Amino acid sequence: MSTEKASEPKVGVSGRKIVYDKDGKPCRTCNSLTDFQFATTGIKPAKAAAKKPVKDAYKDIPPDVEVIGKSSWTLLHSIAATYPETPDNKQQLDLKQFLKLFGNFYPCWYCGDDFKEYLGKNEPKVDTQDAFGRWLCDAHNEVNVKLGKPKFDCNLWKQRWKDGWEEKSL
Template sequence: MAGDSTGPQTPNAPGADGATAGTAAGAPPPKYPKGVILGKDGKPCRACNSFASFTTQSKSALKAAAPAPAKDCPPDVEVLGRSTWTLLHSIAATYPPTPTPKEQSDIKSFMRLFSKLYPCWVCAEDFQAYMQKREVKAGSRDEFGNWLCEAHNEVNRKLGKPTFDCRKWEERWRTGWKDGSCD
């Protein structure tokens, strides 16, 4: 994990014997595109990288649209991220308007465990750090939904993606758009 000296953190990181993780001593290290995140086993972490990151081996590949992975393949970081946010926002949308102390404790525990078990270790550590700075707000559906929306926006800012107007989180995730397009 990031900051863990026992696991590779950069592509082609050499081990103690000078060999790259996952290769025999003296064998040339595998070449991965710049920015590919390796797992603890020294191989590319599927949950931490996008399918597109493996298709950028040449300049011509950068110009062509990256093909989408087959639907029956394990999810890459982009598919995993979209699915995760859909699940989390859906949980917020069904969270009680006035939760009991037990329900508040449960959602905080869930978020803490979820961030520890998340398949993309880089993403997991980043979200854990976010939660240390900004404790999960769980006093009401609106409070939790807004906290989650702000957390999602923080991730979007880091990824260079547009942010969402959190005043509309409930319309997006619970009631549907006022224009009736979700009816």
């Protein structure tokens, strides 16, 4: 096992192509975790992860409010993690519009109403990636408090949702 940096491998441990961002760094949100780790460290996992059995989609049931909530926060925080550091005016307006429509179409109507109320009282901060990531983390904390869950330290949003805990940025 080598700990040398891989020099931009083309194919990952999974056999799929490694996807890079436009700046040449491996794209965290475009690769599986093991492929991303391989591309950034050159280390192959000691043992290939067991292949997950194919789930029978004809037995899956519609997601409940908790699954929908968790899925949606995953998507929104990942959007924050890939939102431009210095977005242009159109990107800022588009993101505000996306959040508004997100509240309108959210599958749990009372959750969507709460989100729209939060949006109305707390103008989304969309002028930088960090500002948006923190605004979203605050919005998530408001829901955490309502559900009796612990608040998250929003100073750490990038470690949790963008860069991981070991490396500050890749």
